Amino acid sequence: MTVNDDLYEGVINGDNEAVAALTAQAMAEGLRADDLLSRVLIPAMTEVGQRFERQEFFVPDMLIAARAMQAGVNVLRPHLTAAGVKPIGTVVMGTVAGDLHDIGKNLVIMMLEGTGFRVVDLGVDVSADKFVAAVREHKPQLVAMSALLTTTMMTMKVSIEALKKAGLRDQVKVMVGGAPVTRKFADDVGADIYGADASSAARKAKEAVAAL
Ligand code: B12
Incomplete structure (x- = not known):
């Protein structure tokens, strides 16, 4: 299992702490924030949606996965937003x-x-x-x-x-x-x-x- 695999599973299982820690680890290893989003975090939410459609997941499962995704996004936020520039x-x-x-x-x-x-x-x-x-x-x-x-x-x-x-x-x-x-x-x-x-x-x- 790579960090990305663990991160993917962490979102699906709704493991906030693991997702925050693994996102920080992936960034420290030099991965790009937008790549982590588009290749790991968003595909994990897509999988959550598919499990909901197959009735393997229910609304609470979607909710805890969403919270875990948010925990990862919070770690990425400073890398995605530009501070102190004049608004366009x-x-x-x-x-x-x-x-x-x-x-x-x-x-x-x-x-x-x-x-x-x-x-x-x-x-x-x-x-x-x-x-x-x-x-x-x-x-x-x-x-x-x-x-x-x-x-x-x-x-x-x-x-x-x-x-x-x-x-x-x-x-x-x-x-x-x-x-x-x-x-x-x-x-x-x-x-x-x-x-x-x-x-x-x-x-x-x-x-x-x-x-x-
Ligand atoms: C997490 C989730 C929830 C969470 C939401 C938590 C939250 N804080 O957002 C909770 C549990 C609350 C929830 C509730 C419900 N959900 Co829901 N949910 C999802 C799930 C699994 C993921 C959505 C998500 O966050 N995706 C990840 C983000 C990053 O993707 P995204 O939102 O699409 O956004 C990207 C693009 O679309 C785009 N984008 C988004 N907005 C905008 C705006 C602009 C201007 C632009 C340019 C681009 C853009 O950019 C984003 C990033 O790239 C989806 C399945 C899915 N894969 O979509 C179902 C899904 C959307 N939910 C669904 C359903 C049915 C419901 C409920 C009705 C369930 C129920 N029976 O109660 C309720 C409705 C509540 C309500 N009134 O809104 C269905 C919708 C079916 C349909 N065709 O209408 C889906 C598709 C699941 C499914 N496969 O059946 N849900």
């Missing part, structure tokens, strides 16, 4: 109404911060009204919405319509993502940017503000 723009981000999944959102935020954005994190279960109010208050260049459930992804459209109704849609670019979201879905709901993962989200956000 502001992003308002949240997980949409009815949806409590926040691991992906938090990773996107870390990568955005690492790219130089100031991010206003609205948390989870964010209503259309809350997105509208945050755009009024923080005047971001970008609004980013995350959804993990097929039942909540349609509320992205509701939030985009609410921005239109409030007369704010032309002032911001809207970026959407999350496991069930596709390029086509993003187009259908009237978003400007689709990102499949946290690093492409950060790259596309940077390109979008550069083009303003």
